[in-house]
Amino acid sequence: MALKPPAPGAEALRQAILSGELAENGRLLPERALAQRLSVSRAQLRGILDDLASDGLVFRRHGQGTFLQPPPVQGAERLGALAQRVSPHDLMEVRLDLEPALAAHAAERGRAEDKVRLAQLSKATRSAADAASYERADDLFHYKIAQMAGNAVFLTLFEEIRSLRQAADWTRVRQDVLGVDEISRISDAHTTICDAICAGQSEAARLAMRAHLEQVWQTLGRAEG
The missing domain is CATH 1.20.120.530 (GntR ligand-binding domain-like)
Structure with a gap:
């Protein structure tokens, strides 16, 4: 079921991201899809994600994406x-x-x-x-x-x-x-x-x-x- 766009405001966007409804196995959707689902520009989305990362609420890993929990180490399968x-x-x-x-x-x-x-x-x-x-x-x-x-x-x-x-x-x-x-x-x-x-x-x-x-x-x- 599609997530209803949140009311305007940074806090509403933060809560929508942290809800887990826009994540698969703890990893957020790609930025383009995430921005579309939230009805915001990618620049606005990145600003919110930057703030969440600074607060320790999301975790970014180059080449893996953005996670709602500490991400798996690269090559974890080994x-x-x-x-x-x-x-x-x-x-x-x-x-x-x-x-x-x-x-x-x-x-x-x-x-x-x-x-x-x-x-x-x-x-x-x-x-x-x-x-x-x-x-x-x-x-x-x-x-x-x-x-x-x-x-x-x-x-x-x-x-x-x-x-x-x-x-x-x-x-x-x-x-x-x-x-x-x-x-x-x-x-x-x-x-x-x-x-x-x-x-x-x-x-x-x-x-x-x-x-x-x-x-x-x-x-x-x-x-x-």
């Missing part, structure tokens, strides 16, 4: 075979080395607007209604920190790990043990990480991220048991 050879322990070992460093860099390099968005994402993990909603909010929170680190190589490494986790379907396994109390406890750790990053306290952010990942590893360990 990760399927690797995912069959690595264990959750292997992935957590790498995350424990990489993500505390990302948090420290984010504290040093994150812009004011990035920190505002990170605080919103942190709050979203706490208000998640169920495990599936929490996992999406958690994914966006960690991805934003990787972006804020300001290093394309670090971000690519993070995306590889993220894609491996998805290929192995460990997210579904973790959802099986995530109850309301567990989500609240892990979200408290997000708040601690966010506060350190927003205060520009790199070492505190590093330590908070490591403690959080160790907590996540304990949760995943129970899921395996």
